[in-house]
Amino acid sequence: MMWSSASPVRLAERFAVLVERLGGDTIAARASRQQRDLLEAIRANAPATLRSVAAAVGRGEPAVSRAVDALVRAGLVDRAADPNNRRRLALTLTEAGETFLAQPPAADRGLEARLARISQSELRALERGIEILERLPR
Numbered sequence: 001m002m003w004s005s006a007s008p009v010r011l012a013e014r015f016a017v018l019v020e021r022l023g024g025d026t027i028a029a030r031a032s033r034q035q036r037d038l039l040e041a042i043r044a045n046a047p048a049t050l051r052s053v054a055a056a057v058g059r060g061e062p063a064v065s066r067a068v069d070a071l072v073r074a075g076l077v078d079r080a081a082d083p084n085n086r087r088r089l090a091l092t093l094t095e096a097g098e099t100f101l102a103q104p105p106a107a108d109r110g111l112e113a114r115l116a117r118i119s120q121s122e123l124r125a126l127e128r129g130i131e132i133l134e135r136l137p138r
Contacts, residue, residue, distance in 0.1 A: 006123040012112035013104035014130050038067055039093060039101050042077060047090035049082075076100055 034057075041056035042048045054064040068091060071077040076097035082088040093101070115123065 006120065006127040008112050008115035008123065011115055011123060011126055011130065014134070015126075016104050018130060018133055034067065035071065036101065038064070038071060039076060039097055042068075042071075042091045043093050043098075043101065046092045047082070049088055049091070053091065071097070 037057050038053060041053045045052040045056060050061055050065055050068065053068070054061045057064065059067075068077060068079070072079050074096075075094055078092050078094050079089050080092075082090040115126070118126075
């Protein structure tokens with residue numbers, strides 16, 4: 001990535017992803033990451049089945065079923081009968097689900113404002129550090 005891309009908005013987005021991925025050990029961060037993982041799996045497999053989502057996220061179908069129920073109640077996922085197999089449910093993202101995934105993780109909403117107050121050279125240094133962290137193995 002080019003150094004010229006350093007901006008408070010982009011760095012805040014990238015750092016929030018890193019916080020969730022590398023240091024998100026709080027219950028809220030883990031729940032948010034799991035929710036995003038489920039939504040991404042549903043989008044990637046749309047119209048997804050419970051089985052395909054469970055396989056994509058590496059969790060059991062009962063646990064994924066309960067999590068999908070919560071996503072349906074939150075208005076992020078639509079669940080409808082599969083027209084080709086009435087015993088199977090087809091999962092798709094709602095517009096709200098797509099919007100949710102389009103937003104960066106909310107690890108720290110105030111981070112962008114704080115980053116806006118530092119110099120461009122400091123932003124570039126942070127960007128370089130983030131690039132290094134992004135290359136770390138999971």
